[in-house]
Amino acid sequence: MLMRKLLLLIGICGALQAQELRLLEKPVDKPTAYRNLWRASVTSLAVANALDVHSSWGKHELNSTLAGPNGNFGKQGALLKLGFQGGLLGIEYLITRGHPSGKVYRAFSIINFGAAGAIGAVAAHNYTVPR
Secondary structure (H helix, E strand, O other), X not given: OHHXXXXXXXXXXHHHHOOOOOOOOOOOOHHHHHHHHHHXXXXXXXXXXXXXXXXXXXXXXXXXXXXXXXXXXXXXXXXXXXXXXXXXXXHHHHHHHHOOOHHHHHHHHHHHXXXXXXXXXXXXXXXXXXX
């Protein structure tokens, strides 16, 4: 039950990042196009983290920071991962709010898509590891 609530919370956080996507209202200028790309990258990062949490839940965790008292990944590790992602996205939001340029959005999009790819690869590997 706790796992479902946690995955639902992660999914909602990712969905809220992309809620203002307007495709056909007006011509898209460069910063808006890159802002939409950044929002898509935030969503992909949230989904990759949710998959990683799901694939690691209850399994032995090699990262001692994310491991619980019994050495397995659980709610403590999931909350830490959620906190790290929230901190990263909060910093990105504050920077883009102060400097809403296409270059900043594009740079953060590259970082987020790269991190999402790496975390997604780890999640795919975790699904092959037996409990």
